Amino acid sequence: MNGAQALIRTLVDAGVDVCFANPGTSEMHFVAALDDVPGMRGVLTLFEGVATGAADGWARMTGRPAATLLHLGPGMGNGLANLHNARRGRAPMVNVVGDHARSHKRLDAPLESDIDALAGTVSGWVRRSLSPADVAADAADAVAAAARGQIATLVLPADVSWEDGAAVADPPPYRAAPVPPESRVAGVASALQSGEPAVLFLGGDVVASEDGLLVASGVAAGSGARLLAETFPARMVRGAGLPDVGKLPYPPEVAIKALAGTRHLVLAGATAPVHFFGYPGVPGTPVPDDCTVHVLSEPGEDGVAALRQLGEMLSASDPGPLLEASRPELPTGRLTPRAVSAVVGALLPERAVVVDEAITSGVGIAELTSGAPRHDWLALTGGAIGDGLPMAVGAAVACPDRPVLVLQADGSAMYTVQALWTMAREQLDVTVVLYDNGSYAILQGELSRVGASGGGERAGQLLELGGPALDFVSLATGMGVPATRAETAEELADQLRTALAEPGPHLVQAVLRPAG
Incomplete structure (x- = not known):
């Protein structure tokens, strides 16, 4: 061999x-x-x-x-x-x-x-x-x-x-995730019983499972702590019947506001939050100076088990309020980022896997999908754009019985657009909603946030994707993926409904242009 x-x-x-x-x-x-x-x-x-x-x-x-x-x-x-x-x-x-x-x-x-x-x-x-x-x-x-x-x-x-001379090796033994020590859990329980404002900051295995979210919700209900998740969790279970767990916002000024007044930040499967970048006159972390950070479970540990222990110590068993099933109404008229989110929320299939690389175009998407049927949400964990289309390939190969929906920005799509070919070759059940705003919109915001001067015509040329415009319908069909183009909310709803109903990959190019 x-x-x-x-x-x-x-x-x-x-x-x-x-x-x-x-x-x-x-x-x-x-x-x-x-x-x-x-x-x-x-x-x-x-x-x-x-x-x-x-x-x-x-x-x-x-x-x-x-x-x-x-x-x-x-x-x-x-x-x-x-x-x-x-x-x-x-x-x-x-x-x-x-x-x-x-x-x-x-x-x-x-x-x-x-x-x-x-x-x-x-x-x-x-x-x-x-x-x-x-x-x-x-x-x-x-x-x-x-x-x-x-x-x-x-x-x-x-x-x-x-060369020959090789032999098959035995598989490695199974290794369960370690459970955090009881003394650490007891320390967190003591902090939560102080009556001071506290936040349970969730990530990892905690947000990836229904049990984790429900147990965390019970701890929050029993202690008065607020629930908050990482900005970009690797995998998060969402939808009706689960607690409404918001994510720490990406913009530094909004993240700082979200944690203002917190005296105890409890990390459950997450690490202490920091801003993606340093900005003039802005602290590197949204955690207040007078806030104590407590580690309940580190990434790689059994955070769900730690939360169960914590709930027992606090005598907290009621999971608290859970989201009722709800859908937004289908919008009409001009296609805006929020209109796209409403269409997605209205049509999201049961048991979907949503891959989110919408970047700045995902306005309202969390709110408008929160009461949708149960689904998994995969986010851009490291900030290196170009993960959306490839992640969808992997998710669809892993879960052939589940629909995969990609919310994909146009600029980052071009980093790994070759993934469309693999979707076609493998006939993967992937539907791509391609947000076409013709720009690197996130960089337009960052230009002012970092205090860079100028922002004139030459700088603008490095942030715009026009001249020539990207034709994703042609790109997709050229790689074997059926594709359509939507310029109104009604067109997007019709095209997305059709794409989700048909097997195999599809792309819908949602054209977003400023009013006027």
């Missing part, structure tokens, strides 16, 4: 049975071994950033690592942005990065690079297999490392793949 065959069989036995790939010469024996191990599904992507983003979406929806197959250092470099997002979201992932044969490394071939250094920027675990006899054990260790909520990167020289 050669190294590639042993690697793939070990991955499959350990539960890693999907590989999002953009291979090259060094990975050809891995590709050939897919015919020998039918349990591994290979999904071709046309860009490495699609492969890494898809693995992120898969991991968020399954809780298990997918594999990626990347070509040498440049291939991994192309995938780094979405690996950054996956790292920030603590998504489990196993990267297999091909390298030159061991004898070829010393020749400094054109594609030679320091893969290990690149991998270290986003990976919690990096190893290079040095012989066929090592590769299976290395793969099992990679899966075990990824299961701890991190990226594991295994560098695989080409000759280690093709």
